[in-house]
Amino acid sequence: xxxxxxxxxxxxxxxxxxxxxxxxxxxxxxxxxxxxxxxxxxxxxxxxxxxxxxxxxxxxxxxxxxxxxxxxxxxxxxxxxxxxxxxxxxxxxxxxxxxxxxxxxxxxxxxxxxxxxxxxxxxxxxxxxxxxxxxxxxxxxxxxxxxxxxxxxxxxxxxxxxxxxxxxxxxxxxxxxxxxxxxxxxxxxx
Numbered sequence: 001x002x003x004x005x006x007x008x009x010x011x012x013x014x015x016x017x018x019x020x021x022x023x024x025x026x027x028x029x030x031x032x033x034x035x036x037x038x039x040x041x042x043x044x045x046x047x048x049x050x051x052x053x054x055x056x057x058x059x060x061x062x063x064x065x066x067x068x069x070x071x072x073x074x075x076x077x078x079x080x081x082x083x084x085x086x087x088x089x090x091x092x093x094x095x096x097x098x099x100x101x102x103x104x105x106x107x108x109x110x111x112x113x114x115x116x117x118x119x120x121x122x123x124x125x126x127x128x129x130x131x132x133x134x135x136x137x138x139x140x141x142x143x144x145x146x147x148x149x150x151x152x153x154x155x156x157x158x159x160x161x162x163x164x165x166x167x168x169x170x171x172x173x174x175x176x177x178x179x180x181x182x183x184x185x186x187x188x189x190x
Contacts, residue, residue: 039150054143069112077123089102098189104129
C-alpha cells in the first residue's frame with residue numbers, strides 16, 4: 001500500500017496557549033487522485049447546441065422508458081419484445097435455452113414498474129441497462145436545464161477493461177438466467 005492511499009491520522013493541536021480545554025482535533029484531507037476526479041460537471045462550451053443535444057438525449061431516454069411502461073412484462077421472463085411486433089428469439093426456438101440478450105425487454109419493463117426482483121430474474125444486464133437509461137435521461141435533463149454536462153475522466157477509466165467487464169457481465173447474467181431457469185423448471189422452454 002503506498003503512502004498516498006493511506007488516510008492520515010487525525011491531527012491534534014497540542015499547543016494551546018489560552019489554556020482552553022475544547023477539542024481541537026482536525027481531520028486530514030484525503031489525498032486526491034493524481035489524474036484528477038473520476039466524474040465532474042462542466043459548463044457546456046456551446047450552451048445552445050449542448051442544451052439541444054441534451055434535450056434530444058432526454059427525449060430518447062424518455063421514449064425508451066415510456067415504451068417499456070406500455071409493455072406488459074412476460075411471466076416467463078422473456079418474450080416481452082414480441083409485443084413490439086418482433087419475432088421470437090431464434091435461439092430459444094431452436095435450443096429451448098435463452099440467448100445472451102433474452103429477457104432484456106422484460107427486465108426493462110419490470111424495472112420501470114419498480115419490480116426489481118422480477119427484473120433481476122429476467123435479465124441482470126437488462127436491469128442494469130434500464131437503470132443506466134434512467135440515469136442518462138436524468139443527467140440529460142439536468143444538462144438541458146443548467147447548461148452543465150457530466151464529464152468522465154477517461155484517463156482514470158481504461159476503455160478496453162470496461163469493454164471486457166461489460167462482456168463478462170453479459171455472459172455471467174446469461175449463465176445466471178440459465179441456471180435459475182434450470183433450477184425453477186422454466187428451462188428448457190418448449
